[in-house]
Amino acid sequence: NAGVTQTPKFRILKIGQSMTLQCAQDMNHNYMYWYRQDPGMGLKLIYYSVGAGITDKGEVPNGYNVSRSTTEDFPLRLELAAPSQTSVYFCASRSGPPDSNQPQHFGDGTRLSIL
């Protein structure tokens, strides 16, 4: 029962560097999401996907890119890391469409620091 797997768990980047946060789920879920959680705050949606080949922006997409070439994987790309992107990043997936009560399943998060 792997569920949603995020790698890495921790990372420190220098300003201007690039990196990809990996997210994989083994539940055959169509819907996948990336959130960021800043200190003392709730989660904010960065990008989401309703199926392979389909992605859309969430509330805070600037500075990020995503792709969804397979149902299982939904990587998040930071092209030019900035200190404002220091945060904890969560990936989530769910099986049902928006009008169902299926909950989201969350990964354990990636703590990212930009120095």
Place this chain on the structure above:
Amino acid sequence: AQTVTQSQPEMSVQEAETVTLSCTYDTSENNYYLFWYKQPPSRQMILVIRQEAYKQQNATENRFSVNFQKAAKSFSLKISDSQLGDTAMYFCAFWGSQGNLIFGKGTKLSVKP
């Protein structure tokens, strides 16, 4: 715009007692879902309880129950017989037609022995 407000940044309760966490939300939708998530120091997001807006009966999961007042747009969480393991951040979340969860800022709950 849909919003979720948790007005209690921090709360504490004695072990074995009952505590209620508040949540209000704003939406023009009629059908939606509400959730409470628990985030312990391990950072995991754990679903505690969910409520469908079309159901009048309040959801219950063991020691956790909600008081859902649709007209008032209120969705409070009651934890009975509080345990030390309940210490965590608790997030109220709204799920609307756009398909993503909208989170409140959270309430930090401390259960004291």
